[in-house]
Each structure stands twice: as C-alpha cells, then as structure tokens.
Amino acid sequence: MTLHDLEKSFQAKIDAEIKIEPKDWMPDAYRKTNLRQISQHAHSEIVGMLPEGNWITRAPSLKRKAILIAKVQDEAGHGLYLYAAAETLGTSREQMIDDLHSGKAKYSSIFNYPTLTWADMGAVGWLVDGAAILNQVMLCRTSYGPYARAMVRICKEESFHQRQGFDALLVLSKGTPEQKAMCQDAINRWWWPSLMMFGPKDSESTNSDQSMKWKIKRKTNDELRQHFVDMIAEQIKLLGMTLPDPDLKWNAEKMHYDFGEINWEEFWNVVKGNGPCNKQRLEARNKAHQEGEWVREAALAYAAKKAERLQKRVA
Amino acid sequence: MSIRIQKFYYGDIPEEKSGAFMPSSMANEASSGWPLWEVFIRSKQGLDHKHAGSLHAADAAMAIENARDVYTRRQEGISIWVVESKYVHASNPDDAESFYDPASDKVYRHPTFYDLPDEVKHM
Ligand SMILES: [Fe+2]
Ligand SMILES: [Fe+2]
Numbered sequence: 001m002t003l004h005d006l007e008k009s010f011q012a013k014i015d016a017e018i019k020i021e022p023k024d025w026m027p028d029a030y031r032k033t034n035l036r037q038i039s040q041h042a043h044s045e046i047v048g049m050l051p052e053g054n055w056i057t058r059a060p061s062l063k064r065k066a067i068l069i070a071k072v073q074d075e076a077g078h079g080l081y082l083y084a085a086a087e088t089l090g091t092s093r094e095q096m097i098d099d100l101h102s103g104k105a106k107y108s109s110i111f112n113y114p115t116l117t118w119a120d121m122g123a124v125g126w127l128v129d130g131a132a133i134l135n136q137v138m139l140c141r142t143s144y145g146p147y148a149r150a151m152v153r154i155c156k157e158e159s160f161h162q163r164q165g166f167d168a169l170l171v172l173s174k175g176t177p178e179q180k181a182m183c184q185d186a187i188n189r190w191w192w193p194s195l196m197m198f199g200p201k202d203s204e205s206t207n208s209d210q211s212m213k214w215k216i217k218r219k220t221n222d223e224l225r226q227h228f229v230d231m232i233a234e235q236i237k238l239l240g241m242t243l244p245d246p247d248l249k250w251n252a253e254k255m256h257y258d259f260g261e262i263n264w265e266e267f268w269n270v271v272k273g274n275g276p277c278n279k280q281r282l283e284a285r286n287k288a289h290q291e292g293e294w295v296r297e298a299a300l301a302y303a304a305k306k307a308e309r310l311q312k313r314v315a
Numbered sequence: 316m317s318i319r320i321q322k323f324y325y326g327d328i329p330e331e332k333s334g335a336f337m338p339s340s341m342a343n344e345a346s347s348g349w350p351l352w353e354v355f356i357r358s359k360q361g362l363d364h365k366h367a368g369s370l371h372a373a374d375a376a377m378a379i380e381n382a383r384d385v386y387t388r389r390q391e392g393i394s395i396w397v398v399e400s401k402y403v404h405a406s407n408p409d410d411a412e413s414f415y416d417p418a419s420d421k422v423y424r425h426p427t428f429y430d431l432p433d434e435v436k437h438m
Contacts, residue, residue: 023408070388077385084369087351093371094348150368157389296373300349303374 014215019145022088030214034144035089037216042082043100043107047281049075051115052124060118067164068121074157081153085146101286103273108132110197112275119172119179119186125165127187127194130232133158134224135198143215166235173239187236188244195259196267198225226256233257351400352378354385356392364396372397 001009006025013020020026049072056072059065083093099105110128115121136158139151172183199221211217229248236243247260269275349371355364367386372378378397386392406414422428431438 021408023405025409073384073388077388080370080385081368087369092348153368296348299373299377303377306374 011213014143014213017215019148020143021145029210030144030216031089033211033214033216034147035086035091038082038086038089038144038147038150039091039096039099040106040108042079042086042096043105044111045075045079045082046100047107047111047285048128049079050281050284051111051113051277052121054115055118055121058118059121064121064168071125071161071164074161078150078154078157081150082147085144085150088146097289101282101289103282106271108197109267109270109275110193112270112277112281113189113193114277116189117182117186119169119182120190122165122168122172122183123186123190125161125163126169126235127165127190127232128197129158129161129165131194131197131228133162134228138217138219138224141215141218166239169239169241173241183239184241187239187241191243191245192262192266193270195225195228195262196270198222198228200264200267229257229259349373349377352382352397353400353403354378354382355396355398356382356386357394358392360393364394367392369400375399 007027010020010026010030013024020030052068052072052075056065056068059068083096086096087093096105100107110131115124133155136151136155140148140155142148142151169183169187172179175183202220202222212220233243233248233250245260247258249258251258270278273279350373351369352372352375353369354367356367357364367382370378370381370385372381375397379395382395382397383392387395418424
C-alpha cells in the first residue's frame with residue numbers, strides 16, 4: 001500500500017468511529033499530536049497536585065483533609081493512566097518526565113496560579129475540575145483507544161472532585177461574614193483563569209482543523225467554554241455569590257450567557273512561563289524527582305538481588 | 316507527511332508556543348527505569364480478569380501494590396494479575412484481514428443460521 005492508501009484507509013476508520021490502537025498504522029502527525037496532547041494532559045494532572053497539596057496539612061477539619069488527600073491521590077492516578085497511554089505511542093516515561101522538568105513540555109497554565117486561602121480548594125474543585133471535566137467528557141470519545149479508555153476511567157473519578165469543591169464553597173457561603181468574603185474572593189480570582197483553560201477563541205485559529213478531522217477533538221474551545229459559562233452562571237446562584245464579570249448576562253435569543261472578554265495578554269504570558277507560580281511548580285517537581293532518585297535505584301537493586309537469589313535456588 | 320497541527324485546542328499547546336517535544340526516537344527503546352507491567356483485574360468473584368492498564372514497577376510485588384493503589388482505589392477489584400509487558404505477544408493488526416478471514420464465511424456456526432419452525436420451543 002502506498003502512503004496515500006494508508007492515509008485514506010486510516011481516515012475511513014476514523015470516519016466509521018473505529019478506534020485507533022497502538023499497533024495500527026497511523027500518520028506521523030496523528031502520533032505526534034496525540035503524544036503531545038496526552039503527555040501535556042498527564043503533566044497537568046501531576047503538576048495539578050501541587051496547588052492542592054499546599055492545603056493538605058492546613059485543611060480545616062479531618063473530614064476535609066481526608067477528602068483533599070483522596071482527590072490529590074486521584075490526580076496522581078490520572079497522571080499515571082495518561083503517561084501509560086502516551087507510552088503506547090512510542091515515548092518513554094523518562095523522556096516525558098525529563099521534558100516536563102526541563103520546561104520543554106507544557107502543562108495547563110491554570111496550575112501556575114497560587115492557592116492563597118482555604119476557599120481556593122473549593123474554587124479549584126468547582127471551577128478548575130469543572131472546566132477540565134467538560135474537556136475530558138468529550139475526550140472519552142477521542143479516536144485513539146488508549147487515550148479514550150484512560151479518559152473513561154478518569155471521568156468516573158472526576159465528578160467527586162467537582163462536587164466536593166462546590167460542597168466546600170457552600171459551607172463557606174453560609175458561614176461568617178469573613179468566610180463569605182473568602183468564598184467570593186476565591187471565586188473572583190479563579191473565574192477568569194478557569195475560562196482561559198479552554199484556550200484561545202476559535203476565530204484565532206486560521207489553520208485547518210486536523211484534530212477535528214481525526215476526531216482527537218470533537219468540540220471547539222468556544223463550544224466548551226460556552227457550555228462551562230452556562231453551567232457555572234446558574235450554579236453560582238445557589239452559592240449566593242457573583243462572578244466577577246459585569247458583562248455576564250443571559251441572552252434569551254441565543255439561549256446562552258453572554259460574557260466579557262478574556263485578558264488574552266495574561267493568558268499568553270502564563271503560557272510562556274511568566275505566571276505567578278511557573279518557576280515554583282517546576283522547582284517543586286524537580287526537587288521531588290531528584291530526592292526520589294535513590295529510592296528508584298534502591299528498588300531496582302533490590303529487585304535484581306531477589307531475582308539473582310531465585311536463580312541460584314533454581315540452579 | 317507534512318500535515319502540521321497548528322490549531323490551539325484546549326489541552327494541547329501547539330509546538331511553536333512551547334517547547335513541545337518530539338521524541339528523538341519513536342522506537343520503543345528500553346528505558347533505564349523500572350520495567351513496564353500490564354495489569355489485569357478481577358472486579359468480582361466469578362468474573363474474568365480484565366486488562367485494566369499498565370504501570371512501571373521494579374518487581375512483581377511492587378507492581379501488584381502499585382496496581383492496587385492506581386486501579387482499585389474504589390474497590391474495583393478483588394484480585395490482581397500483573398505480567399511484564401515484554402512477555403505479552405500480540406497478533407499483528409496488519410494481518411488482521413487474512414488472519415481472521417477463515418471465520419468470516421462460516422455463518423453456520425451461529426444459531427441464527429438455522430431457520431426452524433416456530434413450534435420448536437426451548438432451542
Ligand atoms: Fe484529574
Ligand atoms: Fe480532578
């Protein structure tokens with residue numbers, strides 16, 4: 001078969017909603033795009049543990065602490081599912097980790113914002129996990145099999161993340177004036193960065209929609225973002241709080257909420273590494289990796305020794 | 316092939332906006348770290364073990380412990396099998412057509428092939 005034939009039968013499979021599996025033929029660009037996207041997604045789960053890990057020792061009750069630990073542990077699991085999916089495309093775990101630690105590979109910019117108060121744990125769960133879930137639900141149907149399967153597993157675990165966040169905010173919203181203020185302040189700080197999670201506006205992209213054609217993605221940034229705004233604009237009423245956007249308004253004609261313009265300068269700045277915590281996050285990851293080095297080596301040495309002993313006994 | 320993905324989607328920061336990596340070798344080179352294991356989980360007594368995913372671990376005992384932490388945090392399993400991925404042999408997807416071809420023209424292997432009178436019950 002010529003390359004052209006291979007590409008044609010590949011696209012035919014995609015069109016027929018047949019999943020692509022690791023050993024199937026795939027175009028180079030399909031492999032690379034998936035690799036980049038899945039590994040970035042994995043890095044986001046791992047780096048995403050840092051802003052929340054920040055509050056584990058300071059959670060206001062044992063119950064909240066247990067919940068937060070469970071959530072952060074889930075995120076570690078999500079990172080692992082995704083790294084494993086990326087490895088099926090022919091990269092190694094070490095390569096991906098190295099690229100994260102050198103700053104070569106990216107992760108979601110949202111995790112470059114600081115978590116300043118306890119209310120941030122609520123806002124992150126509700127808004128950040130909430131935004132991520134919309135993307136991840138879509139990805140459950142992505143065309144690359146291992147990625148789709150990882151997403152199904154992740155989605156099952158995510159919904160508790162969003163609910164516990166809303167639950168934490170709900171308690172604060174019924175608390176003392178200080179607690180209410182803390183709740184509103186966290187929402188104010190996390191709202192815009194959450195909207196940025198969906199990426200630039202569709203009109204910004206002039207290039208061909210290859211990711212859509214290959215069904216890696218099935219919804220555009222703007223579609224997902226609108227869905228998110230419509231959802232949150234209703235939910236916030238239950239908290240008795242407000243979103244920090246004077247332009248937010250129900251549009252009866254469109255049957256959607258209108259909302260204000262995102263600060264794109266801030267968006268690109270954080271992507272390029274100048275967010276409030278970019279440096280801190282990478283340092284934390286590097287430190288953890290370096291300090292774990294001896295453990296990784298010791299485990300390997302121990303496994304080798306055990307295998308050797310077994311061999312001797314057999315001989 | 317020269318298709319380049321430049322559209323910036325949620326969760327995918329494009330190459331020119333980041334140092335997104337291109338692995339130097341697409342080949343599955345042996346990694347210097349812990350080996351890869353495939354994990355199979357029995358969710359309930361009476362059911363088969365089913366492939367759940369993979370993970371890295373230094374040895375089998377660690378692979379089983381990690382599998383418990385990664386794949387059964389919500390009581391998804393009561394039994395775990397692990398096998399080092401390098402020992403898994405697989406059929407070749409490129410041969411799928413000819414490989415499975417012998418079964419494609421044997422409809423008589425299915426009960427629905429036999430058109431029996433309605434009076435025949437319990438068959
Ligand atoms: Fe997650
Ligand atoms: Fe989450």
